[in-house]
Amino acid sequence: MPKKKETTVKKTAKKPAPAAKAPVKKRAPKKESKTAVLAPPAKKKAAGEKYIPAVGRRKTAIARVRLFLAKDKAEILVNSKDFKGYFPSPGLQRTVLSALEMMNCLDKFNISIKVRGGGKNAQAEAVRHGLSRALIKFNPDFRKRLKKAGFLTRDPRMRERKKFGLKRARRGPQWSKR
Numbered sequence: 001m002p003k004k005k006e007t008t009v010k011k012t013a014k015k016p017a018p019a020a021k022a023p024v025k026k027r028a029p030k031k032e033s034k035t036a037v038l039a040p041p042a043k044k045k046a047a048g049e050k051y052i053p054a055v056g057r058r059k060t061a062i063a064r065v066r067l068f069l070a071k072d073k074a075e076i077l078v079n080s081k082d083f084k085g086y087f088p089s090p091g092l093q094r095t096v097l098s099a100l101e102m103m104n105c106l107d108k109f110n111i112s113i114k115v116r117g118g119g120k121n122a123q124a125e126a127v128r129h130g131l132s133r134a135l136i137k138f139n140p141d142f143r144k145r146l147k148k149a150g151f152l153t154r155d156p157r158m159r160e161r162k163k164f165g166l167k168r169a170r171r172g173p174q175w176s177k178r
Helices: 090-102 120-138 140-149
Strands: 050-058 061-069 076-078 109-116
Touching (some): 090 140, 120 140
Antiparallel strands (some): 061 109
């Protein structure tokens, strides 16, 4: 009979215990101030001129509006261009001016607007939204009339995303029965 081979089992060395991690420093909780800090509604421009800021949005367009009290002649600048040059269509001009016309404030303010994103129509509606918000900061009594006209409501409708397997958001690829 052949002899059975003795098998030896190698014992693996035990892994050393992991080194203790450095203690994590915890930050002390921030102390809340008891006095509420309210920002003044009018900010100052570099030249010292006060203005009323507001932001308006529509689809992907964002308009930053600044209202300055007009000293001489009121003017509206959009992205450093004349308002009528930036929005050449009379319909878009009416959209932008509608909030000012409703409150009879067309000649009271010099308005500086920075607008980006979206198309021209969305930009015009974003400007109207921003102007309406700025007018409320100027005079809170305007709120009721602007709200009733729908100028304060942020329109939540956005472009629907394209889905995979489709050509657009909902349009499928052309299908042939035969």
